[in-house]
Amino acid sequence: MSDEARDAVGEYRYGFHDPEVATIRFDKGLSEQVVRDISALKNEPEWMTELRVKAYHHFVERPMPDWGNESLLNSIDFEAVTYFLRSSEGTERDWDDVPEDIKRTFDRLGIPDAEQKWLGGVTAQYESEAVYHSIREDLEAQGVLFLDMDSGLREHPEIVKRFFNTVIPYTDNKFSALNTAVWSGGSFIYVPKGVHVEMPVQAYFRINAKNMGQFERTLIIADEGSSIHYVEGCTAPTYSTDSLHSAVVELVAMDGAKIRYSTIQNWSSNVYNLVTKRGVAHANATVEWVDGNIGSKLTMKYPAVILKGEGAHAEIISVAYAGEGQHQDAGSKVHHLAPRTTSNILSKSISKNGGRSTYRGMLQVRPKAEGCRSKVVCDALMLDADSRSDTYPTMEVGNASADLEHEASVSKIAGDQLFYLMSRGHTEAEAMGLIVNGFFEPFTRELPMEYASELNKLLEIEMEGAIG
Amino acid sequence: MSTAMEDPSSAVHLWRSTPWSWMRPEDADSTAVRMVLHDAAGSVSLNEGSPDLFPVVVDGPETTLPDVDDIARHTLADLDTAPMHLSLEGHHEEVVNVDLRAAGHVAVGRLHITCKGQAVVHLHLSGDAGWCGLHLTGKVANGSHLSVVVTDELHLESRVVRCDDWRVGRDATFETGTLSVGGFRRKSDLRHHLDATGGNVRIGLAVHGQGTRHDDHHVEIHHHVGHTSSSLVANVACGGRSRSVGTGRLVIDAGADGTDAGQVFRNLLLSQGARADAIPELEVLADDVSAAHGAASASLDEEQLHYLMSRGLGPEEAAAMIVEGFLADAFRPIAAAEARRTLRDRLTVHLDCARIT
Numbered sequence: 001m002s003d004e005a006r007d008a009v010g011e012y013r014y015g016f017h018d019p020e021v022a023t024i025r026f027d028k029g030l031s032e033q034v035v036r037d038i039s040a041l042k043n044e045p046e047w048m049t050e051l052r053v054k055a056y057h058h059f060v061e062r063p064m065p066d067w068g069n070e071s072l073l074n075s076i077d078f079e080a081v082t083y084f085l086r087s088s089e090g091t092e093r094d095w096d097d098v099p100e101d102i103k104r105t106f107d108r109l110g111i112p113d114a115e116q117k118w119l120g121g122v123t124a125q126y127e128s129e130a131v132y133h134s135i136r137e138d139l140e141a142q143g144v145l146f147l148d149m150d151s152g153l154r155e156h157p158e159i160v161k162r163f164f165n166t167v168i169p170y171t172d173n174k175f176s177a178l179n180t181a182v183w184s185g186g187s188f189i190y191v192p193k194g195v196h197v198e199m200p201v202q203a204y205f206r207i208n209a210k211n212m213g214q215f216e217r218t219l220i221i222a223d224e225g226s227s228i229h230y231v232e233g234c235t236a237p238t239y240s241t242d243s244l245h246s247a248v249v250e251l252v253a254m255d256g257a258k259i260r261y262s263t264i265q266n267w268s269s270n271v272y273n274l275v276t277k278r279g280v281a282h283a284n285a286t287v288e289w290v291d292g293n294i295g296s297k298l299t300m301k302y303p304a305v306i307l308k309g310e311g312a313h314a315e316i317i318s319v320a321y322a323g324e325g326q327h328q329d330a331g332s333k334v335h336h337l338a339p340r341t342t343s344n345i346l347s348k349s350i351s352k353n354g355g356r357s358t359y360r361g362m363l364q365v366r367p368k369a370e371g372c373r374s375k376v377v378c379d380a381l382m383l384d385a386d387s388r389s390d391t392y393p394t395m396e397v398g399n400a401s402a403d404l405e406h407e408a409s410v411s412k413i414a415g416d417q418l419f420y421l422m423s424r425g426h427t428e429a430e431a432m433g434l435i436v437n438g439f440f441e442p443f444t445r446e447l448p449m450e451y452a453s454e455l456n457k458l459l460e461i462e463m464e465g466a467i468g
Numbered sequence: 469m470s471t472a473m474e475d476p477s478s479a480v481h482l483w484r485s486t487p488w489s490w491m492r493p494e495d496a497d498s499t500a501v502r503m504v505l506h507d508a509a510g511s512v513s514l515n516e517g518s519p520d521l522f523p524v525v526v527d528g529p530e531t532t533l534p535d536v537d538d539i540a541r542h543t544l545a546d547l548d549t550a551p552m553h554l555s556l557e558g559h560h561e562e563v564v565n566v567d568l569r570a571a572g573h574v575a576v577g578r579l580h581i582t583c584k585g586q587a588v589v590h591l592h593l594s595g596d597a598g599w600c601g602l603h604l605t606g607k608v609a610n611g612s613h614l615s616v617v618v619t620d621e622l623h624l625e626s627r628v629v630r631c632d633d634w635r636v637g638r639d640a641t642f643e644t645g646t647l648s649v650g651g652f653r654r655k656s657d658l659r660h661h662l663d664a665t666g667g668n669v670r671i672g673l674a675v676h677g678q679g680t681r682h683d684d685h686h687v688e689i690h691h692h693v694g695h696t697s698s699s700l701v702a703n704v705a706c707g708g709r710s711r712s713v714g715t716g717r718l719v720i721d722a723g724a725d726g727t728d729a730g731q732v733f734r735n736l737l738l739s740q741g742a743r744a745d746a747i748p749e750l751e752v753l754a755d756d757v758s759a760a761h762g763a764a765s766a767s768l769d770e771e772q773l774h775y776l777m778s779r780g781l782g783p784e785e786a787a788a789m790i791v792e793g794f795l796a797d798a799f800r801p802i803a804a805a806e807a808r809r810t811l812r813d814r815l816t817v818h819l820d821c822a823r824i825t
Contacts, residue, residue: 382755400737
């Protein structure tokens with residue numbers, strides 16, 4: 001990397017970018033023809049093509065949301081985005097077969113290393129499609145399907161057709177419509193009845209080209225009594241022009257199943273990260289979102305759980321770090337539709353150097369949801385006077401037997417805590433770093449160990465220069 | 469001005485749960501809310517106010533384009549041509565009672581209160597107007613202490629729109645308690661501005677929903693400068709098929725360091741058909757502050773009911789006693805004992821006649 005490039009990249013750890021090697025690159029801009037071309041290129045069944053086209057028209061007709069950070073949302077130029085770029089011919093199954101430059105990128109991210117050590121499987125998505133996919137043989141023998149979404153549609157169309165677009169229909173919001181129209185890549189997982197995937201499976205998404213849109217679509221189905229932990233990480237290099245990441249993630253936990261979905265989003269500070277994530281939990285099932293937002297220019301992401309079956313449970317733990325020029329508009333939604341459903345929501349945010357963090361939550365109890373319980377806790381730390389923290393929770397309670405609690409607080413780092421640590425020999429910056437790590441600890445302890453240590457390192461980098 | 473404004477869409481936060489189309493008066497012909505002052509000491513006067521006391525929108529220059537959030541304020545200003553002014557100077561030992569009697573198809577009243585000293589004011593809203601609009605504005609001078617108690621016992625078939633705009637000066641305290649039990653559909657938009665250091669706002673709100681009553685309270689507290697404090701306690705008990713919406717918007721401006729603010733929403737659901745929404749919001753732009761909010765929702769505690777019934781009370785009486793204690797607790801932050809007593813007395817009278825579940 002040249003000095004000039006290094007200067008441009010600045011502090012962003014994953015801000016390196018390889019020369020872009022595209023085998024297929026669409027012109028910028030979006031039209032019905034682009035949507036049809038993407039579908040044709042992938043040889044998709046007709047129902048998918050028609051779904052894409054309907055979603056495209058809905059996207060065009062639907063106005064931009066008039067809430068949240070409207071000025072940033074309205075600055076997105078959809079005609080300046082490349083909607084499809086294929087970096088590699090087909091999805092490889094052997095790491096050695098992946099093109100050298102792409103492999104170099106992922107080597108720097110540590111993906112094969114992680115896989116060898118402990119991960120159940122890996123999908124790496126570079127631009128629009130998965131370039132490398134692997135799954136441990138024992139999982140395959142148990143009938144676990146872990147494919148990139150394009151292969152999932154090709155090889156298991158009956159499962160995809162049954163669940164795709166059911167948890168998050170394209171009419172849900174403008175960006176779910178956009179994703180349904182132009183989706184490419186993402187993960188498809190099916191865990192058969194009673195199978196417990198002991199090791200986490202992992203996907204990594206990376207945007208390398210500038211003005212690139214990445215629209216992965218992930219569908220995870222855990223059949224009755226099964227369980228899985230899926231881990232997702234995202235990065236992008238720093239360019240002077242903006243990129244758009246608009247994913248849709250649908251989770252279906254059948255009776256007694258458990259899905260945990262962990263994300264650490266570390267997009268560079270020119271990426272618009274507008275993501276819709278939602279899970280459905282049937283009777284006695286559990287859906288857990290563990291959601292970290294460190295990077296991006298604007299994130300709007302509210303992982304949701306629909307508690308549809310009696311005794312279902314939702315757990316959402318999220319952290320957000322908003323540095324200079326960043327707006328982390330994140331939160332959570334839980335809809336209690338069935339009796340005796342329970343949920344816990346914990347949200348932590350830090351604002352620094354003029355960053356803005358927003359918690360936007362919805363907790364809804366429908367009239368038939370007898371005997372529900374829920375607890376919501378939101379804590380925000382402000383590290384300087386230029387930053388901002390907002391909390392917009394909504395509780396809608398339509399059943400008298402519900403027992404709900406919500407509490408939130410905004411504060412700065414306590415002087416006595418800093419003083420205590422500094423009296424033990426830490427510098428002010430170290431003391432502040434320790435307090436921040438402790439503040440995020442309820443989140444990091446839920447992550448696999450290597451991700452937890454990765455997050456702590458990222459926070460250390462972000463915290464550099466926090467003093468003075 | 470309001471006639472030139474389009475109805476706010478359902479996406480506008482303030483009007484999301486209670487659309488303006490539900491609340492707007494259906495007939496422009498209005499009568500004034502009759503205001504009668506009861507002042508035993510004879511030290512207070514209620515007069516027609518000069519127009520410069522009544523800016524339609526308190527926070528912001530009049531020249532800017534009207535905001536849809538202020539459509540109710542503009543409507544009230546269009547309808548009421550004779551606003552009143554209550555001037556309170558010095559220390560008032562007795563509660564200043566003002567009866568606000570709303571009669572006719574559409575009844576509108578605007579009242580501006582200024583306080584230099586210390587006073588407790590009880591505004592009692594009653595009558596059988598089909599639609600009642602009330603705009604209360606006021607200013608608490610530096611070092612003053614004003615407590616305003618509003619008891620709303622309008623006829624159960626009335627619709628009510630209430631807007632408040634209060635400014636609180638240096639080292640001044642403004643306390644307000646509202647007992648909201650009247651009218652079948654209500655929208656309140658209550659805004660409070662802390663303009664100078666040492667200012668303090670304390671708000672207690674008790675809401676009882678019965679039948680199909682719809683009660684929507686939006687409470688804003690703006691800390692424009694530092695070293696100010698505020699608290700909001702909203703206790704809501706909903707029975708029948710009633711619905712309550714409580715929104716608390718707490719804004720701490722940049723540089724308002726040393727602010728101490730908190731708000732709590734508690735909902736007690738008394739029947740299967742009742743619904744209560746709580747939306748406590750924080751917007752914090754300063755770092756050296758203490759800001760917190762909480763919300764909770766639950767049904768009647770079986771243990772409390774059992775305890776009272778084991779002492780010989782019937783189920784209805786036991787429930788009424790728990791509801792009374794719960795709603796009265798909303799007034800605890802109000803320091804003025806006369807204000808608390810007034811609210812508590814009206815609550816007791818109301819619950820004697822009301823259906824609890």
